[in-house]
Amino acid sequence: MKKEISYTYLGTNGILTTPIHLEGIFSMKKITLTADPGKKISKDGKIFVTSVTLSGDSEDLDKYFEVDNTD
Numbered sequence: 001m002k003k004e005i006s007y008t009y010l011g012t013n014g015i016l017t018t019p020i021h022l023e024g025i026f027s028m029k030k031i032t033l034t035a036d037p038g039k040k041i042s043k044d045g046k047i048f049v050t051s052v053t054l055s056g057d058s059e060d061l062d063k064y065f066e067v068d069n070t071d
Contacts, residue, residue, distance in 0.1 A: 001041060001066045002034040005056070029056025039066045 007027040008017045021027070032053045035041045040048040043063040054061055 001036060001039070001064075004032045004034070006030050006032065030054065031056055031058070031061060033061075033064055035066055035069075038069050040069050041066055 004019065006017050006019050007021050007029055008015060009022065009025060009027050017030075030053055032051060033041055034051045035049075040050060041052055041064055042048045043060060043065070048067070048069075052064065
């Protein structure tokens, strides 16, 4: 499972999402989990996805696990 962190900044003329953290500037941290090829991600064993994006302060991050794709 791949874990990517990105930061979203709100400017006067638009929104910028980047993996670069700018110190001292307000941002919203996001974490995207992407399943490896042939796998899916779940947190409850009922709903399976290939990718999920969570808030950077989400307490659910540790609940996600990867399983073999049965499709």
